[in-house]
Amino acid sequence: MHKIIFKFESGEGITAFAASGENLLEVARKTNVAIDAPCSGNAACGKCRVKLLSGQLESQKTRHITDEEYEEGWRLACVSHVISDVEVMVPDIASAYKGRMKAADLSSPEELKIFTETKDRLKVAGIALKNSLELIPVSMNVPSLDDTMPDVERLERALTAVTGIRQVRVPYTVLKVLPDKLRENNFSVQCVVRRSAKDVFVYDLYGMDEHVRAGGLVVDIGTTTVSALIIDMLNGDILAKATTGNGQIRYGADVINRIIESRKPGGQKKLQDAVIDETINPLIHTMCAACGLKPAQIYRMCVAGNTTMNHLFAGFNAEPLRTEPYIPVFFKTNSLFANDLGININPDAHIVVAPNIGSYVGGDITAGTLVSMIWNRPEFSIFIDLGTNGEIVFGNSEFMMSCACSAGPAFEGGDISCGMRATDGAIEACTIDETTMEPSFSVIGDPGQKPIGLCGSGLIDVISELFRCNMISPKGKFIREGARIRHDKYGMGSYVLAFKEDADSVKDVEITEVDIDNFIRAKGAIFSAIRTLLTSLDFDVSMVDDVYVAGGIGSGINMKNAVGIGMLPDIPLDKFHYIGNSSLSGAYAMLLSGEAERKVYELARSMTYMELSTTPGYMDEFVAACFIPHTDTSLFPSVHQAETE
């Protein structure tokens, strides 16, 4: 056995032991050291870089590591094998996905905006902001020799008297504390209950003077990013918010690689642990600490994620999702409880899952469609969710059609050499001076935060600006020379946004032609999906009244730039509305309002799903869209006009 020390830039280290010949990426995975491997360890993406500090690794040399870097000790973990005790440094770009978890600052109105708007939209749509959780105070007679009714019957009768509902369910968790709680409080308690037409379910008991907070947990499980809220179920207030990388990232960047990993021995459990134990439970811990709630005071949970994500979350076999005829285990389920899945909240908490409508259109979209409100207007709208899977819904109050395309993780920083999610250190917006070719950018984080990488909104800006400044061709190749533009020995061009010394990173923050190519394919997938969907319905972009763009790709998208690069259709900019992470706000709505929850099930049932991969013409559309802005520039008159201005 050899001793492996993984050192982080923070100075922390993790020690592991490995047999001679073991793959370093596998060792890291087993040890829960987060090293990005979007390609799942195929030496394709070049993101699993580590720096050898001492000892020896048997490593293959790849195009992702320059000779100079190799000399400095840089290796790809996926093609490195252990042959001695080693110490390797794991760059922060990796831990940026996973670590740096902190609760959001809720004093910033920006953080709360989409939830306030969601509430407002629900109200406008006539959806009551009322859920099944209630706080019911009951005062019982104190038992005596003449009144020897057992504790549970006493409580049940008291609740029946108040609610008029005969069936009262007191679960084991409450029975265990019942005698003490009743006696400590002289048989007068406040009960946190879930009340339905047919029964009352008791979650918890509090003394009459205790300040009760009945928490609810909202989780958007993205393929790359996981966002969560804790809300007060009694008034809808947001108590805490946090975001982190999906711990499954080390098992592959996209859903297909994750499913493949999950089919290896013990894989289903590993993938479930990665998203629950390593991602959601730490989020809960961070948020509970921030708002002073006990995890057991969270009585209900709503999860939205794509179909693969919610299958892997639940620990279900996801293999049938990716093989014909593409069958999910469930569209809708009422059978999940926190205790079953090991979610660290009240064990009896029900887990509401935003419903799937197919193997590739999941709860993130059904929840998002709710808050887009496109179902509540006679006008035709498009709802686009930019994620690792891009999903599009088109329709109005009469009909809705959906489709999904594999955009890849580029919008969230995956498959991009300096890509990262929209967290501290991410360049989220950028302009380039056409003459000097010098960039100006804004970086997420405290003032003075140096750039680490690029998040989705930053990428859109950079590529749009490179194109506007004639620095890259419509194919994404560099066509100007300059101090920030360079080519490696294979001829691959790149543009340096920030040199190492100005960056909070171990290497220059740059964008390469490979990155641009990956991004062009992502935006091409989105645009061609929109075109194919509209065409199949005999619609034209001119007939689209509004476009709602969602996704956690940054604080916002520069829509002009997104149109400029041919990602979104060329319609008047005032028709675009960025609605933020609609999967999260949709799940929030489902938790907050029983009517909203039912509405999502109704939307899911009424939505038609179009399988793009079997739709004639889609591949041609895709290929044609893999240009900036498009091979058919007539589709982008405003861009053409701008260029010729």
Place this chain on the structure above:
Amino acid sequence: MHKIIFKFESGEGITAFAASGENLLEVARKTNVAIDAPCSGNAACGKCRVKLLSGQLESQKTRHITDEEYEEGWRLACVSHVISDVEVMVPDIASAYKGRMKAADLSSPEELKIFTETKDRLKVAGIALKNSLELIPVSMNVPSLDDTMPDVERLERALTAVTGIRQVRVPYTVLKVLPDKLRENNFSVQCVVRRSAKDVFVYDLYGMDEHVRAGGLVVDIGTTTVSALIIDMLNGDILAKATTGNGQIRYGADVINRIIESRKPGGQKKLQDAVIDETINPLIHTMCAACGLKPAQIYRMCVAGNTTMNHLFAGFNAEPLRTEPYIPVFFKTNSLFANDLGININPDAHIVVAPNIGSYVGGDITAGTLVSMIWNRPEFSIFIDLGTNGEIVFGNSEFMMSCACSAGPAFEGGDISCGMRATDGAIEACTIDETTMEPSFSVIGDPGQKPIGLCGSGLIDVISELFRCNMISPKGKFIREGARIRHDKYGMGSYVLAFKEDADSVKDVEITEVDIDNFIRAKGAIFSAIRTLLTSLDFDVSMVDDVYVAGGIGSGINMKNAVGIGMLPDIPLDKFHYIGNSSLSGAYAMLLSGEAERKVYELARSMTYMELSTTPGYMDEFVAACFIPHTDTSLFPSVHQAETE
């Protein structure tokens, strides 16, 4: 720290470590070494004997250890403190309570008799032997691109089509295996379900060709003895049976001492672990091994026990049971599942608990009353359950009145120097030659089994015979001299049933005046309870048509002897019926038949409870009954007649 080695007669040993001064009984308890301590470690019962093999103990000398025995190394664990490394021998009389667990030999008709009789009685009473568990085969369409319904919806619809019931519940445990089970079996499966009027709950899936056994678990939790069955829920067959000592025994012999122990820090969990992890789960393991069933194939469980036992089993605070106004947590509960309590069967298995009707009349009696069938006849009958708590029900199809008395553990061998439960080595029947005073006895176990101690039925016989042979006075003092009768230096008389060399024990098997005294108080408690109950209703024993005696005190009771010593009222012997362990057979009935289960709830509701401790005259009755047969011999005309014959 000192090293403590507990050696068993079997040769096995357990090592523990203890600080200087620690109490040896406490060390044994912590180490899960079963040393009997019916008095919970107060030096009162003298049963926690251990033999010092090496090292030193600081021990108090008590009347329970003779000088000779002390010389030999015998000590009471409860008054011994660790002062050096020691090796102590723990006699088998202790492990007899806990160990020697083996599945019953079901080829013996005797073992199955009470269950066959129970079935017959239920049928006669018109109670259908049908429970809610069913095996439903369903064949579904294999999914295709034109039929992409999710797995769970496919299964739900198929079950609705067969049953006509809309609501189908597929729990997490089944969802997790659903995609694989369906595909392995080409979408044709047999479902083990629980079917009610309003829903179908799916427990398990099997292939069409698999032989399905849907098991049910019956457990009678006695204060001293725990008995269990595994039955086939689909046909009522007994698949396995086993009995063992209640692991809680080391925390005290009676319910009061157990409750006191449970209130110490961590006590509730310790008591629950003792009965579940150390008693019930091993019973399940033993029985499953014997009948080739997987624990997960046990889909429902029924438990009968006194109110304290079912509270400690469930891990509920039992303190309010023993303090005024004596309030249980529950009479009836539907909220317990195997998973909650850590019972090693199917995690979704419902735990049905025979209902309590008060703090001192519990599910053992309500279940037992069912199978006694006293509720189904116009004639007046008495049902008596002889256990550590003695319970009595009197009534007919019109009314029923119950009461409970603390008999102590004597019927099950507790509080008796050579007492043991009715297992291998127990003397279960005995006669004594009036002239030679030599005993003849039968011992439970294989032919040639030497006696280890006395079980309840053996005790009744021995005491009855000693009295018949004029060897003891009505007060239980020895009044004849002989080779087998001796007196210690304190003057306490005893009668040797088997000398050490003829016994499978480290000491003589004998019965002492203290034992006889303990037993007289036990039988006195029963008799006086019967008298008080009848008197309070203005009944006389002559008006009693039948007496059903239950309890796991041996293979049977010699009723003549039981009357002869004044334990049971002096009515014609043909009116007595020994119905075995009715708590176990009652729980069996509840599991086997949904109607029987409902009937027990109905009986529990209709039964009146009389609190003896507050009933005027009970104490006088008790004192008068602490004689053989009674201070008022006119109550036992047949005994008087026999004596004068």
